[in-house]
Amino acid sequence: ERFRLITENVADLIAVFAPDGRRVYHNPAYQELLGYAPDHPRPDVERFHQVHPEDRKRIRAIFADTLRAGTKHRIECRVLASDGAIHHVESHVSALRDESGRVVNVLVVARDITERKRSEARVRELAALVETAHDAIYVRDLSRHITYWSPGARRLYGWSADEVLGRSADELFYKADTPELLAIRQTVLEKGYWTGELRQFDKHDRELVVLARRTLLRDARGEPVSILNINTDVTELRRLEARLLSDQRMEIIGSLTGGIAHDLNNMLSPILMGAELLGLASLDERSRKTVEAISTSARHGTALVRQLMAFAKGNDGERIVVQIAPFLAEVEALLRQTLPRTITLSVSAAPDCWPVLADATQLKQILVNLCINSRDAMPGNGLVSIEADNILVDAALAREHPGASPGAHLRIRVSDTGSGIPPGVMARIFDPFFTTKAPGKGTGLGLSTVLGIVKGHGGFLEVESEPGRGTVFRLHFPMLKIEPDVAAPVPVTRPVASGRGETILVVDDDPGIRELMRALLTQQG
Known part of the structure; x- marks a missing residue:
């Protein structure tokens, strides 16, 4: 009677099985979940019919082991309700013995874990999405320390999970703690979310622009515990x-x-x-x-x-076939009269450089302009180099430069060992009338003219510079597809x-x- 009172008032499923597998008792919780009434048709002859077919072989083996050796088992399996619904249960299987110690029945105490299994499946699905997502996903606690780091975050920033877990996110991504970052964090804590663009740095100190979404995560009591960060790289787009x-x-x-x-x-x-x-x-x-x-x-x-x-009108002018080697020889002769003796000039061209159809005067003008700028960036001594070679421009590089086309190009590289261009100035160097020189020392049209002429020839221009480490300009001109025997007119x-x-x-x-x-x-x- 005491056993009955206990079993009929607990939430767990309780059932007793005879050695031949017949269910000889089940409590109301068992009946409520699986729908088997006490007068279920022939309940005394059921043989594991309530167990999912795919799990029956395993359950029969566990049942036999319990009968034979009295072993206790903790198992998870699927069971079938009378209406065909499938439930996941976590069961504890143990032997019931008589006064002589002989196993006479098997006791099963089970708990419905269907919702937990569904939640775990959803978590696995979400985890799979996170693992394959291109976005950088990471979680940090309220002390800003990283507690989760996705593969997408590793791909974007370069750090592995072992390198960042437990470290401060702000120390990784930013040079300093700015008022803007403090304001964003406060917004997340107050509103629960924040979305916007941020400039960050990766493992190799490369600047990134990311579209950041931050969401406040709370525990079961509603207390803030951490911040979910999902960052999309928009550097190239911007x-x-x-x-x-x-x-x-x-x-x-x-x-x-x-x-x-x-x-x-x-x-x-x-x-x-x-x-x-x-x-x-x-x-x-x-x-x-x-x-x-x-x-x-x-x-x-x-x-x-x-x-x-x-x-x-960078594209105006008379176009002729320009063979780059003799052309650079003329430019070199002109520059040796222009540049001071304290500056070393190096001019070279690959032996197989492709010809281009260009205005030779304008080409000479842009090379002289660039070298004059290099001279001004090296008030003492230094090196100015002009190099020419061939390059095949692929579709990806062409897309980076509106108006450019994939294919064979002549590349002219002008570099110096001067003071370099500060990052704050780099964005404006091609603006007309913009100059960092003293009043009266420049018109501010040099580089804008260079860009106009290069684009007018169907080419494009790249520039790299770092303060204290010099500047490199790379000019790309489409190769002449047909090589007519056209000589430069003699004035x-x-x-x-x-x-x-x-x-x-x-x-x-x-x-x-x-x-x-x-x-x-x-x-x-």
Whole structure:
């Protein structure tokens, strides 16, 4: 009677089986879960029918061992309810003995663990998703120490789980604890979540941009225990967006610059022609020097206009087949007259360099511009190198540079051992009129002109620099697919012809230029 009172008032399933496997007793909890009523059809002849077919062989062996040796077993198996539902149970199997110690029955005390098994399955599914996710997933406690590190986190940041578990996440990813990080942490604690972009550093000190999602995790009592972090690498996406915005900005500025250059040219042309007319007249020494000063200043202005036009229309100019080895020899001769003796110049080209179709004057201009910048970055001594070789640009590299195409390219590498470019300046070096030089020492158009010319030739440009370790520019130009035998035109100097009373129609929208042109032509007969 005492046994019955106990078994009928517990939540666990209790059943007693005879040595032949007949179920001779079960409590109400057993009946409630599995649906077997006391008067279930022929309950005295059931033989493990309530056990899942896939588990019956194992259960029969355990039952036999308990009968034979009296061994206690703790097992998990699946059982079938009367309606066909499957339940997972955790069972303790033991022998019931008579007064002589002989095993007469088998006692099974079981607990329903179906929900636990479902939860474990969900956890395994989630774990599998986490293990295969491309995102970096990690958990840190409220003291900022990492307690979980996914394979995706290892792939993104470079550290293994053994290297980071127990370490401070902020010390790994950031150079310093900033007010922004403190504010984000406070937001997570107050609101339970935060989403935004962060700049972090990986194991190799490479800067990353990540889309970060942070969620506060709580225990069963609702108390905060840790923070779940899911970070998506958007470094490449943001870099391409920045490059695209820069290209769009350059196009807009180029259009504006072209208009300004045209107007400046219209203003400078009358000054130059007027100075030439005055130079033909008989002037005293003082007046002659004044005219020369006017002419010199105007010519400087026209040189600036040419720079502006080269920036605005980088693809203008006469294209010829340029063989890089003899071309670089000309550039080297020019640079040896330009660079101070304290700077070592090294120029080389691979013997099989492909030709390119290019404006040789513009190519020379951009190489000289880059070398002049290198000179200015090395006030003492140093090394400037120009190297040329072939490279096959794949689709991945071409995608990084809008307007570029995969295929064979000529690569010209200009490097120096100068002071380098600070990270804060690097993002602006191609902006027109941006310069770090003292007032009057530069126009800020050098690198923007270089970029405009390279892109105008269908190429692209890469730059690497580190303060104190120099700068490297890599210029890529598409290889000439057909190699016609085209030689560079030889400039011919002809004497200014004198007129014989012909009539010439002068057309210009600027009255000043028309008048001065008329005067010059009249002067020449």
